[in-house]
Amino acid sequence: MDxxxxxxxxxxxxxxxxxxxxxxxxxxxxxxxxxxxxxxTTPQKALAWGxxxxxxxxxxxxxxx
Numbered sequence: 001m002d003x004x005x006x007x008x009x010x011x012x013x014x015x016x017x018x019x020x021x022x023x024x025x026x027x028x029x030x031x032x033x034x035x036x037x038x039x040x041t042t043p044q045k046a047l048a049w050g051x052x053x054x055x056x057x058x059x060x061x062x063x064x065x
Contacts, residue, residue, distance in 0.1 A: 006042025009035055013051035020058035029058030 001009075013035035020028030032055030039048035 001042045003043055006039050006044040007047070009042075010039045010044045010047030010051055013039060014047070014054060017051060017054035017058050020055070021061065025058045025062050029055045031055070032058065 013032045016028045016035065017032035020032060032051050034055075036048045036051035036055060039051065042048070
C-alpha cells in the first residue's frame with residue numbers, strides 16, 4: 001500500500017473508534033483495531049497505533065462501566 005492509502009485507512013480507523021465510543025462499541029472498536037493493524041503495513045505507524053489504541057479503549061470502556 002502507498003502512503004495515501006495508509007493515511008485514508010488510518011483516519012477511517014480513528015473515526016470508527018471515536019464513533020464507537022457512542023454507538024456499537026464492540027463492532028466499531030473491532031473495526032478500528034483491525035484497520036489499525038492493516039495500516040501498520042504502511043509508513044503511517046503513529047496513525048496505526050493510535051487507531052489500535054482507540055479501538056481497544058472503545059471496546060473496553062463498556063465492559064467496565
